[in-house]
Amino acid sequence: MIQPYERPAGVHPPLHFPDYRSTQLRAPAQKLVRLPHGLTEVTGPMHGSWPVTAADADLTTRHAGDPIGERIILTGRVLDSGGKPVPDTLVEIWQANAAGRYAHRVDDHPAPLDPNFDGAGRCLTDAEGRYRFVTIKPGAYPWGNHLNAWRPAHIHFSLFGRAFTQRLITQMYFPGDPLFSQDPIFNSVPDPKARERMISAFDLELTQPEWALGYRWDIVLRGREATVFEER
Amino acid sequence: MLTPSQTVGPFLAIGLPWPDGPFVVPEGTPGAITITGLVIDGAGQSLPDAMVETWQADENGRFDHADDPRGAAKSGTEGFRGFGRSATDAEGWYRIVTVKPGPVPAPGGGLEAPHLDVSVFSRGLLDRVVTRIYFADEARANAADPVLASVDDSRRATLIADRSGQAGEYRFDIRLRGDRETVFFDV
Numbered sequence: 001m002i003q004p005y006e007r008p009a010g011v012h013p014p015l016h017f018p019d020y021r022s023t024q025l026r027a028p029a030q031k032l033v034r035l036p037h038g039l040t041e042v043t044g045p046m047h048g049s050w051p052v053t054a055a056d057a058d059l060t061t062r063h064a065g066d067p068i069g070e071r072i073i074l075t076g077r078v079l080d081s082g083g084k085p086v087p088d089t090l091v092e093i094w095q096a097n098a099a100g101r102y103a104h105r106v107d108d109h110p111a112p113l114d115p116n117f118d119g120a121g122r123c124l125t126d127a128e129g130r131y132r133f134v135t136i137k138p139g140a141y142p143w144g145n146h147l148n149a150w151r152p153a154h155i156h157f158s159l160f161g162r163a164f165t166q167r168l169i170t171q172m173y174f175p176g177d178p179l180f181s182q183d184p185i186f187n188s189v190p191d192p193k194a195r196e197r198m199i200s201a202f203d204l205e206l207t208q209p210e211w212a213l214g215y216r217w218d219i220v221l222r223g224r225e226a227t228v229f230e231e232r
Numbered sequence: 233m234l235t236p237s238q239t240v241g242p243f244l245a246i247g248l249p250w251p252d253g254p255f256v257v258p259e260g261t262p263g264a265i266t267i268t269g270l271v272i273d274g275a276g277q278s279l280p281d282a283m284v285e286t287w288q289a290d291e292n293g294r295f296d297h298a299d300d301p302r303g304a305a306k307s308g309t310e311g312f313r314g315f316g317r318s319a320t321d322a323e324g325w326y327r328i329v330t331v332k333p334g335p336v337p338a339p340g341g342g343l344e345a346p347h348l349d350v351s352v353f354s355r356g357l358l359d360r361v362v363t364r365i366y367f368a369d370e371a372r373a374n375a376a377d378p379v380l381a382s383v384d385d386s387r388r389a390t391l392i393a394d395r396s397g398q399a400g401e402y403r404f405d406i407r408l409r410g411d412r413e414t415v416f417f418d419v
Contacts, residue, residue: 001301002339007418012237013358020239022356025274026408028416033383035362035417038339040349043297044287045315051250081234094247104243106281120247156240158248163299164287164349165419167360171238188358189236197235219235 004037005165005222006081013188020184021145037165044163050090050124057123059135067117069098069136071212074200077129078159080166081223085129092158093121093133100139100153109141134212140179152179152186159219166221173199174215237359242281244353245319249283253317256286256330257309263291266401267365267393268327271320271352274409278324282354284406286316286328286365288347293334302337332367338378345373345380352406361416365404368394383415390414 015027035041060067078086096102096119099111103118117136125131138153154171161167173186180186180195189195197220206214240248257264271282289295290307295314298304307314309331318326328348335343346367351360366374374380380388390412393402407414 004339008234011234015358015361017358020356020358022239023358024356025277026279026354026356027358028361028413029274029409030387030413030415032416032418035364035379035419036339037419038344038379039295039300039336040287040289040344040347041419042299043295043314045313046297051252092247094243102243102246104246106242118246154238156238156244156247162297164351167285167351168235168237169240169353169360170235185238185358188238194234194236197233198238220233222234 002037002039002042003224005042005163006225008222010191011189011194013190017184017188020188041165042163044160044166046088046162052090052122052124056121057133059117059119059121059133062118063116065116067097067114067136069117071134072137073132073134073206073208073212073214074155074217075130075132075206075214076200076217076219078125078131078161078219078221079129080161080221084223085125085127086161086221087125087127087129089125089129089160089162091123091125091131093135093155095119095135095155096138096141098136098139100141111139111141137174137213145184149182150179152177152183157219159221161221168219168221170219171198172217175199175202239355239358240283240353242355244281244283248317249319250317253319254328256288256313256316256328258311259329261309261311261331263331264329264400265332266327266329266398267348267404268325268396268401269403269405270324271326271354271406272324272408276411279320279354280322280324282320282324282326282352284318284320284326284328285351285353286330286348288314288330288349289333289336290314291331291334293336335373340378342376342378343373345370345377347377347379350406352408357408361408362419363406363414363416364391366392367402368392387415
């Protein structure tokens with residue numbers, strides 16, 4: 001007997017969202033076909049071969065000098081919707097530098113590159129599902145979606161969980177960003193409460209004196225159907 | 233309480249590609265196959281900023297995973313990891329090197345034909361889109377596959393990889409929108 005995963009309604013953005021212009025040529029026009037969860041969907045890559053070392057979790061010590069910007073400690077837990085931690089799972093991040101520039105040849109924003117910052121990190125969660133990165137706070141940057149369009153500062157997060165069904169790539173934002181209201185990517189999430197779940201919290205206890213600001217953000221992946229049922 | 237999905241944006245190449253990402257099995261594995269194709273948008277343009285990921289059973293239709301009710305089973309293929317990841321190149325091509333999976337038991341009884349689950353990520357996709365790769369040279373298994381049977385006849389061919397003409401190579405294009413749009417699944 002295969003125990004399927006829950007199918008949440010109204011959490012994820014619709015694929016077709018005209019305010020975000022790039023969806024117009026890339027979002028499928030046909031209706032998605034419902035796939036019952038079989039063995040391929042309830043399993044996934046888990047152990048062994050992740051290409052990750054302890055040094056990959058610190059984005060500030062990889063080059064000759066310190067990167068420019070506000071140093072931050074970013075930590076939280078990866079959980080499923082039943083509250084169960086997801087241990088030993090790969091977390092991958094990538095981001096712009098403090099000036100809002102990505103170390104990518106296609107990024108033509110006229111802000112400086114930082115020779116001491118490449119913007120990519122990886123780590124595995126511990127037994128309690130905890131991840132931890134040291135990085136710098138990314139800057140906001142303009143993009144061509146609409147006149148005077150600016151992305152709020154964000155860090156891209158990639159998560160696996162333990163099943164193909166749980167795979168998630170998302171973005172983590174910072175509290176109180178004045179750019180949320182004009183950002184179609186942030187606002188593509190239909191439920192305002194769900195949008196808030198993409199925003200990290202500043203944490204003074206996590207903050208290290210004379211060194212780095214602390215931000216906390218938990219990530220919740222889909223759980224098994226029965227797990228959700230038991231909670232109701 | 234779930235965390236919502238957001239697009240990978242145009243710069244996933246900074247963080248996601250791995251040097252050995254496309255290799256579900258190590259390069260040079262006897263009997264390995266290559267699956268390659270273009271990711272194409274609604275204007276017929278191929279995407280240089282997309283990423284394709286695959287997940288599959290081993291050559292015996294088994295998973296090295298505790299949630300398989302048959303029990304976790306190690307593949308007989310040295311270095312098999314079930315998972316592949318390929319960013320598209322400047323022309324829009326992805327490429328995965330793997331072994332053809334065996335059939336797996338279907339949730340409602342019967343067998344699912346050999347297949348790979350596929351996630352596609354790119355700028356302009358606010359959530360991944362999911363499809364499956366089946367194989368043209370598994371016609372009999374495909375005919376009995378309950379997932380293929382659930383797809384409209386006229387669109388089923390979009391889920392089937394054909395021999396490309398190169399030895400051991402299959403072609404599977406992913407059309408996100410429009411003409412011959414690939415079937416995508418709600419998982």
